[in-house]
Amino acid sequence: MTTRALKKSTAKPRKPTRAARAKGPGLKARLAKGPGLMARLAKGPVICAEGYVFELERRGYLQAGAFVPEVLIEHPEVVEQLHRDFVHAGSDVTQALTYYVHREKLRVIGREKDLLPMNRMALSIAKKVARETGTLFAGDICNTNIYDPGDKKALKEVDRIFEEQVGWAAEAGVDYIVAETYSWGAEALLALAAIKKYSKVPAVVTVCFHREEQLRDGWSAAEACKRLEDAGADVVGLNCHRGPDTMMPLLKEIRKAVKCHVAALPVPYRTTAEQPSFMSLTDPCCGDARAFPTGLDPFVCTRSEMYDFGREAYALGINYLGICCGAGPHHIRALAEGLGRHPEASKYTADMSRHAFFGTNKKIRKVQTDYRSRL
Numbered sequence: 001m002t003t004r005a006l007k008k009s010t011a012k013p014r015k016p017t018r019a020a021r022a023k024g025p026g027l028k029a030r031l032a033k034g035p036g037l038m039a040r041l042a043k044g045p046v047i048c049a050e051g052y053v054f055e056l057e058r059r060g061y062l063q064a065g066a067f068v069p070e071v072l073i074e075h076p077e078v079v080e081q082l083h084r085d086f087v088h089a090g091s092d093v094t095q096a097l098t099y100y101v102h103r104e105k106l107r108v109i110g111r112e113k114d115l116l117p118m119n120r121m122a123l124s125i126a127k128k129v130a131r132e133t134g135t136l137f138a139g140d141i142c143n144t145n146i147y148d149p150g151d152k153k154a155l156k157e158v159d160r161i162f163e164e165q166v167g168w169a170a171e172a173g174v175d176y177i178v179a180e181t182y183s184w185g186a187e188a189l190l191a192l193a194a195i196k197k198y199s200k201v202p203a204v205v206t207v208c209f210h211r212e213e214q215l216r217d218g219w220s221a222a223e224a225c226k227r228l229e230d231a232g233a234d235v236v237g238l239n240c241h242r243g244p245d246t247m248m249p250l251l252k253e254i255r256k257a258v259k260c261h262v263a264a265l266p267v268p269y270r271t272t273a274e275q276p277s278f279m280s281l282t283d284p285c286c287g288d289a290r291a292f293p294t295g296l297d298p299f300v301c302t303r304s305e306m307y308d309f310g311r312e313a314y315a316l317g318i319n320y321l322g323i324c325c326g327a328g329p330h331h332i333r334a335l336a337e338g339l340g341r342h343p344e345a346s347k348y349t350a351d352m353s354r355h356a357f358f359g360t361n362k363k364i365r366k367v368q369t370d371y372r373s374r375l
């Protein structure tokens, strides 16, 4: 505890000033859990900011390649701040950063002994932020990278990975669990089965499409999501790999195929019909080199593109909306505003009327506005 915080806590309690009240939710709000995921989805959209791993990589706290969030041990305060940044920007969910904190990924980087501490740390940071901000507290499991339908030993290990991560999330008291980024539909079904067996919370299960419009098992988006719905998933849909333009056609098929809530969390990149996934994008400025993962900057969607994506998806009847790898708080704010929200960060949404050259404000001098066409 800092000296300042210590002083604060021993000071005589006073009635909060208006400024203090405006600063954030009061104690009551902070302790209240509020309605759960399904109740919120029944009333309207739920926004879930993701893409923590990419954002932490950009900030210099995580290595591209393995993409394991070692930052949980080395700089937990950075993870907490990122959660807060996304909530400030409009996320209704604080999702524990347990993506790629599973046995197989830790084996790849030689940190297997940190499996439990890293999972516990991710869950405790997210829980703290969720409970303090009144957002939903989500657990997370993901692609194992060892799933192989013909390898019984690997399948057993996949089950073990799901069982232990779901167990830790359930112990931590998550409000629901996300199972995400499966390019094998059958692996997604195993993840769902684990959520149902080892927890009592709703399951959001999303699969992902690379170049082909079929999963590695050959299932279409509609077929995969229907199978997941039939197996008891509460929300089904797509996350990652595809940008808004190349995810949208698949979402339309899913919305027609299932009755349950649908999730859509694209990457904020301008994927095309020729290069429909962010891993397939090549950059003509650099000898057509593969842009993934650290050369994707020229392909980043603007805020208005994410604003439009949210509106379009919601109009289709898709209530669980978010953005995956590449998302920054500015994207989340735009998505939220597209849905008619006004998160705290909207206080600073652009207002060009005050700009030095482009502004329309009366206080902007003519000497500046006259120069506009020469900028």
Ligand SMILES: [Zn+2]
Pocket: 051, 239, 240, 241, 267, 324, 325
């Ligand atoms: Zn992603």
